[in-house]
Amino acid sequence: KAGVTQTPRYLIKTRGQQVTLSCSPISGHRSVSWYQQTPGQGLQFLFEYFSETQRNKGNFPGRFSGRQFSNSRSEMNVSTLELGDSALYLCASSRVNTGELFFGEGSRLTVL
């Protein structure tokens, strides 16, 4: 069974640009969550999508957005990038609503 796939794995952007990250969940998983991981703030919840609807949202500015498609694949977008957005962005999928998450290897974003 294929795991959670995130693309791209690494990317470099400059301040002011925008970025789109993609996540393909495990087959049959309808929930996709996104987390930001930084050395200073640790792991922070961004948002969760279930059946194309945002179910939960973390405390991030509106520059961070996401969506989920009918095949459960998800994308997240960050607009007007700031230096502080440099982080590892982790996607996790789940079949149930209990916190049992299966994580991808992440997309490492560097903002210059």
Place this chain on the structure above:
Amino acid sequence: AQSVTQPDIHITVSEGASLELRCNYSYGATPYLFWYVQSPGQGLQLLLKYFSGDTLVQGIKGFEAEFKRSQSSFNLRKPSVHWSDAAEYFCAVGGAGGNKLVFGAGTILRVKS
């Protein structure tokens, strides 16, 4: 507010020695508790979880954790550590009905031979 505290940033143990990683949580309702492990350059992997029932839970790779409600703790243990256990360990708390987790800052485990 929900929070998770992992008091130890780094822990070093000898291979074959026992291990205990500490976790304290604050959560307003019945907590769902988790331990995840992250190897360098990898995503997180679920080690074990506690929802209800028996307060001692078994996980993968020989790990176990004990839920103590009176102490708001969920410490992770392993009787004999292997070099391959070197990684970063995260305790997390959530609730019913969603996958929004609050993670602790993590504990980096180093294993010396």
